[in-house]
Amino acid sequence: MYFRDLLVNAEVNGIVVPQGLIAHGRGEAFDYILGEKTVPAAEKATRAAAAFLLTAQHPIISVNGNTVALVGKEIVRLASTIPAQIEVNLFHRTSRRERRIENYLARFGARNVLGVGSAASARVPDISSPRAKVDPEGIARADVVLVPLEDGDRAEALRGLGKQIIAIDLNPLSRTSRTASVTIVDNVVRAVPHLITISKRMKKLSNNELEQIKAKFNNQRNLATTIKEMVQYLKGWAVD
Ligand code: PTJ
Secondary structure, three states: OOHHHHHHHHHHOOOOOHHHHHHHHHHHHHHHHHOOOOOHHHHHHHHHHHHHHHHOOOEEEEEOHHHHHHHHHHHHHHHHHOOOEEEEOOOOOOHHHHHHHHHHHHOOOOOOOEOOHHHOOEEOOOOOOHHHEEOOOOHHHOOEEEEEOOOHHHHHHHHHOOOEEEEEOOOOOOHHHHHOOEEEOOOHHHHHHHHHHHHHHHOOOOHHHHHHHHHHOOHHHHHHHHHHHHHHHHHHHOOO
């Protein structure tokens, strides 16, 4: 099934919101400019992301409707690989959607999904959207949070709380991309399976080696490289 159909079906089933379909279209436009492939800068960011996740004390994978519809099964596999816990955190929050997402993830073996219903009893300060509501056992006490398809406000607020943020966002110019500690500029449908493969491989590295990968990574520089890679790709089309 094509990814668009997955999203449309998930919208009918109450997992994705209509706004999620618009967000996906925006993502697709950036994906064209990447050549619909994982560019070297994304490869580098994926290694850094794996290093952050594997050395975290309390890593959390934050999911929304689009992420679950596109890579729900892979998110559950990533959570067991790291290991990390999954928390539902929605921009357009309703308890019905939260439960649907929880049940959908349970099909792939997810247990104890955080952030559902009254479990999201803590608040991230300085966020006006329902994304402020977080689980005291999850994002509230996390040191590293993976946020696929995020909005800039929460990324900034979580950084402000001293957390390391790993974003997956096809737009290298977005506030989320600019704010995160590590931004993987790639489509979640490629980025999450790739992150699983890389994390499995990097589990064999020592703590010291993982810390070195983290220390060497510079997100702003890597985003600049991504933009150069996009320009390079476009230049390939601009021949007379
Ligand atoms: O499920 P909810 O209620 O939490 O709502 C989720 C959406 C996605 C609707 C909400 O978070 C939203 O409105 O997001 P934005 O502000 O449109 O940002 C989405 C970002 O994700 C944009 O920068 C897109 O380029 C990017 N994006 C879209 N599809 C993908 C993507 N990045 C990676 N992979 C994709 N498939």
